[in-house]
Amino acid sequence: KGAERVIRYAFELARAKGKRKVTSVDKVNVLPHIYGLWREVFAEVSRDYPEIETAYNFVDAATMWFVKNPEDYGVVVAPNLFGDIITDLGAEITGGLGFAAGGNINPQGTSMFEPIHGSAPKYKGLNVINPLAAILSGGLLLENIGEPALGRLVEQAVTEVLREGRVRTKDMGGTAGTSHMGDAVAAKVRELG
Numbered sequence: 001k002g003a004e005r006v007i008r009y010a011f012e013l014a015r016a017k018g019k020r021k022v023t024s025v026d027k028v029n030v031l032p033h034i035y036g037l038w039r040e041v042f043a044e045v046s047r048d049y050p051e052i053e054t055a056y057n058f059v060d061a062a063t064m065w066f067v068k069n070p071e072d073y074g075v076v077v078a079p080n081l082f083g084d085i086i087t088d089l090g091a092e093i094t095g096g097l098g099f100a101a102g103g104n105i106n107p108q109g110t111s112m113f114e115p116i117h118g119s120a121p122k123y124k125g126l127n128v129i130n131p132l133a134a135i136l137s138g139g140l141l142l143e144n145i146g147e148p149a150l151g152r153l154v155e156q157a158v159t160e161v162l163r164e165g166r167v168r169t170k171d172m173g174g175t176a177g178t179s180h181m182g183d184a185v186a187a188k189v190r191e192l193g
Contacts, residue, residue, distance in 0.1 A: 003041040003079075009107055010077035011049045019074030021053040022046070025062045025082050038079060063089055091116050091133075098130030098171045101137040103144065113141040127177035130169040132158055135185055157188035 007024070014022050024042040028035035039056065046054045057065065059082040065072060066089050078086060091100030100116035115133030123129050139154030161167060167184040168174020176184075 003038050004045060005107065007042050007045045007077055008048075009105060010075050011045060011052060014052050014075040015049065017075070019052070021055060021072075021074040022049075023055040023057055023062070023073055023076045025057050025059050025076055025078035025086065027059050027082070029058055035079075042077070059085070062086060066090060066093060087116050096130075096171055098133055098169065099136070100133050101140050102133075103137065103140045105144065111141075111144055113137040113144070127179055128170050129178045130171050131178050131182045132162075132185070135182065153189060153193055154185075157185050157192055160188050160192070161185050 010022050013019075024039065026035035026038050028039055042054070042056075046052070059078070062076070062078075062082075063086060066086060070090075070093055076086065077083075087100065087102065088097065091097045094100065097115070097117035102114055102116040104112045104114075114137055117133060120129055135154060136158060139151040139158075141151075142148070142154065143151035161181070161184045167176045167181050169176050169178070169181050
């Protein structure tokens with residue numbers, strides 16, 4: 001039931017976002033009794049989405065292809081352990097953990113949104129952290145609660161601030177603090193909104 005729920009969510013997400021492919025990541029070649037079930041459920045659910053292409057990757061190969069050809073991926077669905085690993089890799093490919101929004105989605109209940117990197121207590125109060133992952137997580141939350149236009153507005157504001165290049169936090173080679181970046185994005189939301 002748990003595998004079916006997350007796999008179905010991946011296909012629904014692909015459909016909603018206009019993605020043409022869902023890739024299942026597992027390690028069935030080493031643990032066939034565990035991941036054989038995962039693959040069976042993936043194949044079964046995929047039949048309900050004939051317009052969406054499917055692909056299967058072993059987790060080690062997926063990490064290589066994420067680096068080599070990230071554009072080949074639309075939506076990726078993986079069990080928790082592998083998903084936790086490849087989300088950090090995906091974050092680094094796209095600029096670092098400071099940019100990676102995350103959501104623990106419960107389609108039937110309460111969901112939680114946070115940066116992929118979680119918290120960084122050693123930096124508390126220093127005003128040096130890139131807040132974009134947290135801001136973009138808020139955008140995901142807005143999409144999830146039925147406000148997709150506001151979610152897109154947040155993403156667009158972040159994109160514009162980055163494109164302008166005037167505000168850069170330490171991880172981007174700049175000197176701006178957390179609050180400076182947050183203020184820049186908030187101002188851009190007001191400007192675009």
